[in-house]
Amino acid sequence: MTSPPNVVKESEQRSRTARHLAAHAIVALRAGFRVERIALDAISNAHGGVVCDWKQAREAYRDDEKLIHRSFALVYVGGLIDQEHLENITDDLRAEMKADMAASEDSRETAVAWNLVASVQETNAFARIGYKLASRLIKKDGPLIEKLSVLLAEWGSVDEASLMEWFQQNASPYSLDELEKTNTY
Ligand SMILES: [Zn+2]
Numbered sequence: 698m699t700s701p702p703n704v705v706k707e708s709e710q711r712s713r714t715a716r717h718l719a720a721h722a723i724v725a726l727r728a729g730f731r732v733e734r735i736a737l738d739a740i741s742n743a744h745g746g747v748v749c750d751w752k753q754a755r756e757a758y759r760d761d762e763k764l765i766h767r768s769f770a771l772v773y774v775g776g777l778i779d780q781e782h783l784e785n786i787t788d789d790l791r792a793e794m795k796a797d798m799a800a801s802e803d804s805r806e807t808a809v810a811w812n813l814v815a816s817v818q819e820t821n822a823f824a825r826i827g828y829k830l831a832s833r834l835i836k837k838d839g840p841l842i843e844k845l846s847v848l849l850a851e852w853g854s855v856d857e858a859s860l861m862e863w864f865q866q867n868a869s870p871y872s873l874d875e876l877e878k879t880n881t882y
Pocket of ligand 1: 717721775776793794797
C-alpha cells in the first residue's frame with residue numbers, strides 16, 4: 698500500500714526538519730561560529746530554527762572573504778541536505794527555506810557593506826564557493842549531521858552548552874581550511 702503523496706508522518710516530518718537544522722548547526726560549529734540554540738519548534742520565527750550570528754566571528758577571523766564564504770556554506774547546507782529528501786516538503790521546512798533565502802540575501806548585502814565587492818550582483822562567486830564548501834562538508838560530516846538530527850528530534854531543542862559538549866564528544870576534528878582547498882566536489 699502507498700500513502701497519498703501529501704501525507705507525511707509527523708515523526709518523519711520532524712526528523713526531516715531536524716536533519717535540516719542539524720546541517721546548519723554542524724557547519725556553524727565547524728566554522729567556529731556560536732550557535733546559541735537549535736529549536737525544532739522555533740522555525741516560524743524570522744531567523745529559523747538555528748540561532749547563530751556568524752558576524753560575531755568577524756574579529757576572530759580577520760578575513761572577511763573567508764567569513765562570507767562560510768556564511769554562504771552555513772545557509773546553503775540546509776537546501777543541499779533537503780535535496781536528498783525532496784519529496785513532500787512540509788510547511789515547517791518551507792518556512793525554514795524562506796528564512797534561508799533571507800539569510801543568503803543578508804550574506805550578499807554584508808559582502809557589499811564590508812567592501813568586498815561593489816554590488817550584490819558581484820557576490821555570486823562567494824556564493825558558489827560557499828555552496829561547494831557546504832557540499833563537501835555534507836560528504837564529510839553526513840553521519841555527524843544524522844546523529845545530531847536524531848538528538849534534536851528527541852529533545853526538541855538543544856542549548857549552546859549542551860551542543861558544545863555534544864560536539865566535543867562526537868565530532869572528530871578536521872580543518873575546514875583543508876576542506877576548502879580540496880578539489881573534489
Ligand atoms: Zn535552513
